[in-house]
Amino acid sequence: MTEAAGRCPKLGLIVNPVAGLGGRVGLKGSDGEEIQKRALELGAVPGAQGRAAQALERVSSIVNTDIITWPVEMGEDVAKRCGLDPTVVGSIEPGKTSAEDTRHAAAGMLQAGVDLLLFAGGDGTARDICGAVGSKVPVLGIPAGVKIHSAAFATTPLAAGDLASLYLQGRVSALREAEVIDIDEEALRRGDITVRLFGYLKVPFRTSLIQSLKSASGPGEKVAMQAIAATVVEVMEKGVLYIIGPGTTTREVMTGLGLGKTLVGVDVVEDGRIVASDANESQILSLIAGRRAVIVVTPIGGQGCIFGRGNQQISPEVIRRVGRENIIVVGTPGKLNTLAGRPLWVDTGDREVDGMLYGHYRVVTGYNEEAICRVSG
């Protein structure tokens, strides 16, 4: 439902006005009222408005849209600053917005039937929106937060504007599932990192404005995942426990077995059957006691981490018992290429286990295709 379909497309806009507050003053993230207050005291300048404006200006220079947004600093201001005449719905208490407001706004946009929901914020904002709308509407993030792990964001505000325009014009129609990473910021400030895969958002996917030529065309991301899954399923042995980590790629392995996957959790499979869904560390440990087990993992998010981010259930103890030789790393060529040559890494919280994991791995990248990738700390 875009411009090509003959009507003016509807663009939803949500600005998390406090996103990014913490980062500039050395606070890890901006979750919580206290932190926001401290950040402001420390001299933080809200950046989300400016970033949202950059993206929105880009959109409005390219495509005519009906802007639907939330009041005052949650979008209205930005839209008006860009000389637009938005439809404003909902209500807030200016200066005191919270995660709850983000969720309300997202639900409101869904109800208003927007074609695309553009939001400015960080991982926390993505999490709140994901919780409210899931994959019911295409979403795109304007990066404005402290930590951006989620793959729901464009690389820059301008890039977000461009991609949004192309999508609204109907020139980009592909959507992909982007991982939403949930970092417990409070724990992060204490020095503990607990990262969880929260869920998935549907994000417009721009392959290339120009079709690529000359090269042998590789299969798309989805097909690459299916190819990887076929390869893994083929090598699965009877009587062995398979610990399947979270991720869209590993989910295809489960699909290949005809099983459903706990999207953000760890499942354990034996002989084509699920023996534990969304298993925690202790369940996994008791299952594999005295048994041969294999771990199947994929890098989470765009950072190339294979252990320690989003899959902590596969703990150092689990890894130690399974053994390095029983780890299958899978990842699409597209994902590996985004690392631009940087190695994969691990941060399990156990230095000994990390050390054991360093070195080169054969990463399954397709059917009968592997890449040799280095894993470092």
Next chain:
Amino acid sequence: MGQRDITKERYSDGKPVLRRFHQARWDEPIIFELSRAGQRGILVPEVDEEIRARAGDVLATLPDGMRRKDPPALPELSQPQVVRHYARLSQENLGADLNVDIGQGTCTMKYSPKINDQLAANPKLLDLHPFQDEETVQGILEVMYRFEQILKEISGLDRFSLQPGAGSAAIYANVSIIRAYHEARGESKQRDEIITTIFSHPSNAACAKTAGYRVITLYPDDDGYPDLDALKAAVSERTAGLLITNPEDTGIYNPKIAEFVDIVHGAGGLCSYDQANANGVLGITRAREADFDLCHFNLHKTFSTPHGCGGPAVGATGVKEELARFLPVPLVEYDGDRYRLDYDLADSIGKVGSFHGVPAVVVKAYAWAMSLGADGLREVAGIAVLNNNYLLKKMLEIPGLSIPYAKGKRRIEQVRYSWEKLAEETGVHSEELGIRAADFGVHYWTSHHPFVVPEPCTLEPTESYSKDELDEYVAIIAHVAREAYTDPEIVKSAPHNSTVHTIEHEPFDDPSQWAVTWRAFRRKVGGD
């Protein structure tokens, strides 16, 4: 009388100013739209009366189901209309004869000397049938033989087949030879893996896969070289071979290449050197010195034969003596007196292409090599590399552009640049810069699979462009990059001076809209 600087409009500070280019825009209809019933473009020879009388109604001999009912709905045009149609379309095509064609990096768009085309259009070649008696084709066999000797010297390898139809076909032939070699040793079942690198041409991986191999890809290390430790981790008793380019598409020469070869040899695999583009190393380093077992050259790249919009072409495949028995048949042999075709290779992989490949391309490549000799080929490499490093210096003066990897190292014959910074700062992407560059009459290559280098741009100046022409190209790119900062919209809405305007891409991926033929287009869009 006062002197007037008559060139001041063309040059500024000794550098050429941007040309006010406008590509031919004929708005030429599709050929079917030009059709009018009854027009003829050419007449076919009449059938002799006696033949007609004797043969009778030949169509009546056809069974009912085999006789065409409706004539094909081909367009009907007079000859001058056909000529004008194609002449106009040719003007809407930017051949290397027309532009500073350094923007199609990795393609080696060098000058294709006209004399070589003329030599290959000789009726003494055009009118040869591939199955003629050897006695009647001594001339073309001699050219093929002589050219093979030249390739042997350039590569240091021992035998060549000129049969593969281009680079990818040559890679496929090499993979087939690797398979045949292991088969002959009874190890083909065990050796089911081919190793390649991410910056090698993607056809290496694709061909190995087509041949049934598991493909293992090495990613670069921090400096952009293929990772030697990754190779060590990759090789095993399953290794059939290594397919690798050097320098890779980044233009960086891998100095550890001999170690790569040794490691793979140590594991029992063979090593194939993808020299599709050998332009920067002619007479400098060879497959032999690094101990490669196989290699291939694209005659339309290094050896100057015209690219023909994408073929016909030749991918010459070379091997060490011990692998010669696996080459495609026939090979050209010379006994000091006569040239002959040898089909008698018991272990040959068979045919990879029709007949003898594309001999006309071999004639052109042979003439090119003969016009240069050893010193000239060395000069080709030297100037190609000088041009490249000169271009690199000038390009890096443009804000927003950088080169990844191997900081401070020289590049060989091409460079993969990155506009990552410009894209971040302006939102303008590499490919958009490229389309805008077309407004000034140059190509700008946008395919750099895989996209490991963000916002890539690959330039390969070859030896065929003058310093002024390189400066002109840089000036165009600098101008477009400046526009990205000052007026991004003009870049994003390009092309403005080209044959057509922005093309809608959605239909190409939508089965209900895509149209590979005019009849499909009429049916889907016109409602026929």
Next chain:
Amino acid sequence: MSEQRPPDYPYIPNSVPKVKEQMLREVGAESVEEFFEDIPDSLRLKGKMNLPEPLLSEQALKRHVEGILARNATARENLNFLGAGCWQHHVPAVCDEVNRRGEFLTAYAGEPYDDHGRFQTLFEYASMMGELLNMDVVNVPIYDGLQAAATSLCMATRITGRRHALVSKAIGAEKLSKIRDYCRPSADIELVGFEAETGQLDLGELKGRLSSDTAALFLGNPSYLGTIEQAGGEIADIAHEKGALLIVDVDPISLGVLTPPADYGADIVCGDIQPLGMHMQFGGGQAGFIATRDEEEFVMEYPSRLFGIAPTRVEGEYGFGDVAYERTSFAVREEGREWVGTAAALWGITAGVYLALMGPQGMAEIGEGIMARARYAMLKLDTIEGVKAPLFSTPHFKEFVVNFDGTGRSVAEINRALLAGGIFGGKDLTQEYPKLGSSALYCVTEVHSRQDIDRLVEALREEVA
């Protein structure tokens, strides 16, 4: 500084020493050697390549190459009856005119904006082939008919998810060799014989060999031996009944008169476009085509490029691009979809010119004319004592098998004698088809006059008498 001398190399502008020095200065290098400093000494070629002395002047080069080529004796200087995959047809002057234009000849792979002409001409080529073949999808040419055959079979294995493939025995040895090498990872090839009397595919054997694992039957029509298959529709039904595809390899120049294979049930049609405007050039004018219906499951399995037409942002303007470039296998099975690369695009443009010149009437006339000449030749040859022409009792298109068993002479002997008289006899089939005895494959096209054919007949009559 010494006086600047002119460059030795007219193709290398910056070989002028002064320019070279200036450029080196600008990049801060002492000499060109510096650029190669990353190449270790152990890998450097020691000394100079041992190559023939160059022929620096264009005149010397021309004399040298023409001198060598002069040793050839051509099919035009002689009378040629060789075919077998490379055929002597008239090449219209306009074909050469167009494919020698530098704009096409020296272009490569630019975007649809700078290289619009290449996209449109190749789209038009595919469109005209589509009319000839009565199919909606035709690829940008690949290397040759051999590759087209092998790729068609691979496509069929991917589309059906099956490995077994049947190939008619009336196929050239080179094509079969290519198929066997190329399809080995994806298909198990089995041959189906033809009837000794008629040369028609043995339908009984076909039924026996077809199974629920058969991906396709590959059939030449006209076959390699020149025979026209009578039962196209029936063969298609038999194959389809088992869920197998029918692949027909067709000579495109026959389609002005012969039914396009799609009309009798072919699912994939392939072949070589050399007859459509390409000189034989010792086999260098080959280019392969593959055509299918416009169905997603077929389109998605092409490894080659497909150029499509689309609107631009200006009303009424045509733009072009690659259809389904990110082509994907539907189910992930076996190997990928081969590769795409430089192949034979210029011959596609040329074949388009050929078809545009010929039009529907030209194609009908040339097809009928070829059949008439071939039939005349067969009738006349058959009057020679001991010679049987054609060997198979079935209609032929432009090629036919001539059997010399009754003469007691080998084809090699006969061809040697013909050559002495300036005639290139038909292709010797003795090795390819030992069962056919002393047989040769003759090819007659529109280039042959009645006098040419009569001359062959008389020469043969004399030789075998």
